[in-house]
Amino acid sequence: MTRHAPPAALVVMGASGDLTSRKLMPAIAQLHAGGFLPAGFTLIGCARTEMSDAEFQAKVLEATPKGGKRWEKLVTRFRYISGEYHHETTYIALSQALREADEKRGTSGNRVFYLATLPMVFPTIVERLGGTGLNRPGDGGDFARVVIEKPYGHDLKSAGELDETVHASFDESQVYRIDHYLGKETVQNVLALRFANAIFEPIWNRRYIDNVQITVAETLGVGHRAGFYETAGALRDIVQNHVLQVMSLVAMEPPARIKPEEIRDEKVKVLKAIEAMTPHEVIADTVRGQYAAGTVDGEKAPSYGQEEGVATRSKTETYVAAKLMIDNWRWEGVPFYLRTGKRLSAAATEVVLSFKGVPHLPFMATNARDLGPNLLIVRVQPDQGITLRFGAKVPGQEFKVRSVNMDFSYDETFSEPSPEAYERLLLDALIGDPTLFIRSDEVRQAWRICDPILTGWTKARGPVHKYKAGTWGPKAADALLARDGRSWHDPVDI
Ligand code: BG6
Numbered sequence: 001m002t003r004h005a006p007p008a009a010l011v012v013m014g015a016s017g018d019l020t021s022r023k024l025m026p027a028i029a030q031l032h033a034g035g036f037l038p039a040g041f042t043l044i045g046c047a048r049t050e051m052s053d054a055e056f057q058a059k060v061l062e063a064t065p066k067g068g069k070r071w072e073k074l075v076t077r078f079r080y081i082s083g084e085y086h087h088e089t090t091y092i093a094l095s096q097a098l099r100e101a102d103e104k105r106g107t108s109g110n111r112v113f114y115l116a117t118l119p120m121v122f123p124t125i126v127e128r129l130g131g132t133g134l135n136r137p138g139d140g141g142d143f144a145r146v147v148i149e150k151p152y153g154h155d156l157k158s159a160g161e162l163d164e165t166v167h168a169s170f171d172e173s174q175v176y177r178i179d180h181y182l183g184k185e186t187v188q189n190v191l192a193l194r195f196a197n198a199i200f201e202p203i204w205n206r207r208y209i210d211n212v213q214i215t216v217a218e219t220l221g222v223g224h225r226a227g228f229y230e231t232a233g234a235l236r237d238i239v240q241n242h243v244l245q246v247m248s249l250v251a252m253e254p255p256a257r258i259k260p261e262e263i264r265d266e267k268v269k270v271l272k273a274i275e276a277m278t279p280h281e282v283i284a285d286t287v288r289g290q291y292a293a294g295t296v297d298g299e300k301a302p303s304y305g306q307e308e309g310v311a312t313r314s315k316t317e318t319y320v321a322a323k324l325m326i327d328n329w330r331w332e333g334v335p336f337y338l339r340t341g342k343r344l345s346a347a348a349t350e351v352v353l354s355f356k357g358v359p360h361l362p363f364m365a366t367n368a369r370d371l372g373p374n375l376l377i378v379r380v381q382p383d384q385g386i387t388l389r390f391g392a393k394v395p396g397q398e399f400k401v402r403s404v405n406m407d408f409s410y411d412e413t414f415s416e417p418s419p420e421a422y423e424r425l426l427l428d429a430l431i432g433d434p435t436l437f438i439r440s441d442e443v444r445q446a447w448r449i450c451d452p453i454l455t456g457w458t459k460a461r462g463p464v465h466k467y468k469a470g471t472w473g474p475k476a477a478d479a480l481l482a483r484d485g486r487s488w489h490d491p492v493d494i
Contacts, residue, residue, distance in 0.1 A: 005430035007040025008110035014117035015045025021063035027422035029064035040106030045080045056080030091132040109141020123165040130169025147176040156447035181242040182436040183421030186380040213352040216340040226309030238340040260435040271445035273328040282456025287476045289319035291343040294469030301469035318342045321477035343469035348491035349380035370402040384410040
């Protein structure tokens with residue numbers, strides 16, 4: 001499959017928003033710089049904010065200051081349509097702009113609609129796109145696709161309802177549900193690590209692995225997104241999507257080919273093998289927390305309740321830790337410990353496979369004091385790479401052994417730059433490769449796992465543990481592992 005996009009128009013709904021300027025425009029500029037976009041490419045922004053084409057173009061350039069002359073020239077073709085998402089006139093204007101783009105810019109009737117708006121307007125937009133025939137390619141075109149940002153639904157029921165609305169206008173093959181974690185190089189590298197090497201797969205199972213830990217730690221707080229975050233919380237914002245997606249790549253069975261449906265079939269099997277928790281298990285096997293005031297990166301940080309737009313007595317969780325089990329042949333008995341939080345001690349995303357100990361340690365206990373378990377650590381960010389931690393003899397007359405690291409770093413190994421997640425995914429959507437997008441059944445399975453946790457917390461009134469900003473989260477999360485005789489791997493202590 002060629003990695004160059006065919007002629008197409010990209011329509012960004014929510015074009016005046018934060019995601020568009022922070023992520024989408026820089027990604028498109030990079031794709032353009034890399035020569036991935038064809039001459040017949042153009043972009044139409046659409047949002048409620050009143051803006052002229054020129055003002056929109058200026059906004060795009062502000063978000064992409066290093067685009068260069070060629071990019072500036074391309075941007076002069078970009079159009080902007082302001083309108084309410086529920087007004088038919090908005091879509092009539094869009095159709096008109098798309099027809100003009102086909103005639104003047106050679107976009108050939110192909111369109112990709114990117115929904116970067118607030119999630120509550122997703123259903124309205126897809127309905128209206130369908131109602132005005134924009135769910136079909138224009139004259140002579142091959143495709144019309146819709147890219148939908150997360151969160152996809154608020155729970156299992158609403159995700160199902162959103163699916164119904166989406167499927168009334170678009171066939172599943174036209175739908176690209178985005179989870180930007182799947183666009184990260186190191187997340188994709190899990191597939192290479194597992195399936196391009198003979199040495200890891202034989203030990204990638206319950207016989208050799210003691211536990212798996214997935215950490216998505218942020219130092220940032222809720223920022224200006226309190227309005228959204230108050231209705232979401234860390235479970236919906238990160239676990240339901242990013243963490244469970246990474247988990248399914250780590251745990252899935254080998255696909256016969258790196259083909260969209262084969263990979264997605266295997267991922268969904270993993271999710272299906274996770275039992276929904278009972279309220280009792282929710283209390284025993286999950287921890288929710290909320291940051292209190294503290295210090296992060298040397299700066300004072302307010303408590304979550306003091307953040308702008310947050311209810312003072314809010315119970316929204318900014319931290320989640322959970323122990324999940326995958327009930328299948330490969331993983332029976334191996335806990336997957338997941339955690340994510342805002343305002344933690346360091347920004348780090350990693351997957352740690354912790355291996356079982358040797359059957360018999362032939363060294364004196366005092367000589368093996370500094371020997372920990374073998375670890376295989378996939379560092380997703382910030383420093384992308386893989387670390388293998390194993391025991392080695394400490395130089396000297398005695399037979400002391402100690403854990404040491406063998407490191408692979410992306411930056412040191414490859415001269416090729418890693419594309420940003422959005423770059424990769426936007427190009428995939430333009431090309432029509434859904435491998436790294438989430439299928440309808442995957443979303444539902446993820447909600448099936450998360451819903452009982454949310455209801456368990458509410459019904460059993462489980463505590464929201466406070467943790468000081470700048471720490472590794474609530475003590476209760478340490479206790480979750482200590483109970484099993486284990487502890488969290490500290491991402492900064494590699
Ligand atoms: C988003 C969440 O999906 O991911 C944010 O909504 C979070 O709350 C972000 O900050 C983290 O993404 P990244 O790529 O910075 O790890």
